[in-house]
């Protein structure tokens with residue numbers, strides 16, 4: 001079973017985009033890809049075996065690995081496919097919180113039973129969350145979503161991560177010192193996600209900066225009924241993005257939602273300098289009026305001003321190969337290192353040039369049609385070719401750690417827009433801050 | 435002239451036992467030793483308990499009884515499934531016992547080697563409470579010592595939870611909650627009769643073939 005077999009389904013290909021794109025910015029994934037190209041059948045078998053072993057260890061752990069799995073499931077080039085499959089399995093294995101525990105947790109934090117606080121409260125979870133579950137409540141006419149975290153998640157996550165990092169490092173043959181900053185970034189973000197109070201703060205930060213954007217809706221949070229393990233917010237009526245797409249909405253409506261998404265993200269990045277970093281179809285709800293509801297502020301990413309400034313520079317000069325401004329930006333973003341040989345530098349410049357031309361397309365045209373399959377196929381095949389290029393593969397891990405969540409966000413967004421087959425205005429944001 | 439205190443009831447003896455253990459860091463060796471500290475007499479003790487063993491069983495049984503009483507007073511309890519009843523019981527029992535954690539730490543340390551304790555507790559609680567218990571496994575032990583296997587199973591589960599709780603150093607003892615959720619889930623899955631029936635079926639089958647199938651001769 002060869003690794004280079006081209007995936008057949010479009011969505012599978014779209015999935016690959018996530019990490020292919022990530023290569024443009026942060027080559028930290030290069031090493032994973034390196035392992036992928038030695039496509040001997042025995043190797044795949046070995047990976048499957050390893051993943052199974054690891055899975056049985058992981059499955060005994062609590063919610064932690066779920067989040068890690070989500071993070072790593074960004075694509076099967078990040079971790080070999082077998083590995084990711086096993087992580088995905090782990091996701092379905094957690095037992096839901098029982099009603100007695102939900103009631104106990106309420107009594108503990110609020111000294112009241114859910115039914116003393118709500119007129120109605122669903123006895124079972126209506127939605128699974130990655131490290132908890134969501135119940136539906138009603139007070140008078142207002143409906144609420146109540147997200148409750150599994151017990152012991154925060155405590156065990158750290159030790160789970162400590163377990164995963166060395167396995168991943170060894171299994172994938174990474175250099176521990178080179179990849180440490182990236183693991184740290186992921187670890188810090190994941191730990192943040194276990195603190196629901198932080199999520200409330202995050203939500204406030206984004207919502208207060210986006211509250212007056214037209215066509216975008218957020219839940220209202222109830223701090224009185226929220227703790228580090230419970231979040232109470234108003235229920236957003238509508239369908240999740242995937243369910244909405246299944247109703248076969250018109251091109252006009254899909255464009256509208258796509259435009260709202262695009263503008264929402266550009267507004268956050270350029271004006272707020274903090275972004276909702278989990279653009280996943282489950283985190284958007286399309287309201288009955290065909291407007292965009294945004295939920296789940298567990299993961300947001302602050303864009304440091306020096307990163308922003310360098311990125312800005314990159315966008316301005318990226319199309320002029322070898323311009324001093326571009327070189328500057330590449331150094332600042334740690335894509336070029338002082339110790340790089342001339343050959344390494346040439347490799348980076350080459351890779352950067354071709355990927356930038358490609359992935360940056362939406363930014364350099366007035367409108368962009370994300371239904372364009374050939375655009376996504378091109379990115380995918382360029383990424384595949386790159387992962388086989390030996391001079392590229394031999395580079396050390398690189399790229400600012402901020403690229404991890406930045407790329408995850410952008411490529412999540414691209415993927416959503418591709419799913420929407422949206423044709424939208426993209427160009428006007430590019431140089432907003434210039 | 436020391437005026438003699440009124441004779442203790444059961445609850446007062448239980449409280450006296452706990453103070454003794456907390457204060458001395460050891461179990462009372464004789465009834466007289468305990469009675470003396472409590473300002474009571476040997477005959478006072480005998481009016482309530484036959485011996486120290488019975489008292490110490492009652493100390494732990496009280497957590498079970500209190501939890502049970504609370505659940506019986508909760509109008510939601512009847513609506514619960516059997517599994518939810520079991521979960522609710524464990525949560526309330528741990529809440530009750532948790533208030534006495536320091537005592538229980540000492541008690542567990544001193545009582546570790548007493549193998550008969552669980553059986554005495556089962557006998558003590560038998561017929562009194564927990565009549566709603568539904569889950570059962572390993573009926574043979576329970577039957578041998580003459581207790582209802584369903585209640586015995588619940589008591590064993592609750593004792594294991596208590597042990598876990600006493601060694602749980604996680605934040606806010608969240609791991610104990612996870613322990614309760616996960617073990618209850620597993621126990622209910624394991625005792626799903628269809629699973630058990632197929633396991634027994636397989637077991638019998640393999641046993642009948644043990645000579646021919648698993649032998650190299």
Ligand SMILES: Nc1ncnc2c1ncn2[C@@H]1O[C@H](COP(=O)(O)OP(=O)(O)O)[C@@H](O)[C@H]1O
Nearest residue numbers: 127129130131134145219234235236282296298
């Ligand atoms: N305010 C809300 N209104 C409607 N549905 C919600 C709301 N909050 C959560 N949900 C549902 O619950 C699911 C999980 O919630 P989410 O906050 O995304 O959890 P997680 O952080 O684990 O991804 C969502 O995908 C959505 O279906």
Ligand SMILES: [Mg+2]
Nearest residue numbers: 280282283296
């Ligand atoms: Mg979500």
